[in-house]
Amino acid sequence: MKDLSLYIHIPFCSGHKCNYCSFVSFCNKTNDMETYVKALCEEIKIRSKELAGEYSLATIYFGGGTPSCIETGLIARIMLAIKANFSIARNAEITIECNPESLTREKLEEYKLVGINRLSIGVQSFNNNVLDFIGRSHNAKVAKNAIILAGQMGFDNISVDMMLGLPAQDTVDVEKMAKWLAKHNVKHISAYSLILEKGTPMKELVDEGRLSVPSDDETVDMYNSVFAVLKKYGYQRYEVSNFAQPDYECKHNIVYWTGKEYLGLGVSAHSFMGGKRFSNTEDFDKYISSLLEKNLAVENTEILSPSQRREEEIMLSLRTKFGLDTRRLDRLYGGNFLKDKEKEIDFLAKNGFIKIDDGKIYVCENAYYVLSAIISKLI
Ligand code: SF4
Helix, strand or coil: EEEEEEEEECCCCCCCCCCCCCCECCCCCCCHHHHHHHHHHHHHHHHHHCCCCCCEEEEEEECCCCCCCCCCHHHHHHHHHHHHEEEEEEEEEEEEEEHHCCHHHHHHHHHHCCCCCCEEEEEEECCHHHHHCCCCCCCHHHHHHHHHHHHHCCCCCCEEEECCCCCCCCCCCCHHHHHHHHHHCEEEEEECCCCCCCHHHHHHHHHCCCCCCHHHHHHHHHHHHHHHHHHHCCCEEECEEECCCCCCHHHHHHHHHCCCCEECCCCCCCCEECCCCECCCCHHHHHHHHHHCCCCCEEEECCCHHHHHHHHHHHHCCEEECCCEEHHHHHCCCCCCCHHHHHHHHHHCCCCEHHHHHEEEEECCHHHHHHHHHHHCCC
16 A cells, blocks of 8 residues: 555634634634534545555654644544544654644543644743734743643654744744743744735735834744754754754654655645545535545646646755755656756855765755755756
């Protein structure tokens, strides 16, 4: 059987939407959670009829939204449907995204019981002013307590998300947070820079001059400080924004970055299978009514051309520690990458931006701040 990664989208959040958020998530649909899960279980059944005999699930990832905010028992119901319809690899990585304020003892017990073995906790910052500015529902104390509780309940594989370049944030702040996480043995840390997405309250406030965010240079300084702290504590940067202790890289995300197949279920979920990219409708009601009538809710399908796939592989692989395997690229898409791009590669290598080893190209440790420029030279 072939490996497959499964993504499950839980589109609910508690309280109010964070000021920077552009994800498909709803804060006003508490009464629809159970119906949504019913629709999702239908989708699991329909998809498994097409695929279950061929594939075994190597990773499962509950993302959102905030999967931990749905009523106790519903994640277990989804897991039971997955187990009843798919075969799951013995050592499968099963992750759930959680927010600190919804991570109760009861929920953690439920996750353990159904085989979830990895938590990804969205903390973003330990500075309460910063958390207020971005509209998060927790404060630093709640976040720290949630991380400690999860550890006490036997979750060894914990990831924490932090954000960089937030209003009122500085380098001292992010350094302190990275140190606390490292000292508390959090195995995986994602550090993403703020992106001001169109249509979000934060973008509007910044555009109107009513809120200021750190400059790009200040954000790069924050990133470098976090990297320096985590490196000192034995973490490895295995993707530009992701740091892990040895053997704790996120297997599910590596699937995305290495062009492997994944199936996404739930409203707005994206999939990549058989060279095709497809996604479900973003319309919540439409998703539910289609599935309850036992029809899939796929709305967009795109077949990637070989040159698009090649470009994607160059782009994604250079972001990771695994590097760009030029021999694989030549084998899959033809050409001779090292020869075709000789001039650009020479320039980048001579200036210390990339290293080449055994047909693979790696971005140098201190060159990540110009990663986009390196990628565009090589595409
Ligand atoms: S918790 Fe996550 S998905 Fe929900 S509103 Fe905030 S950023 Fe968006």
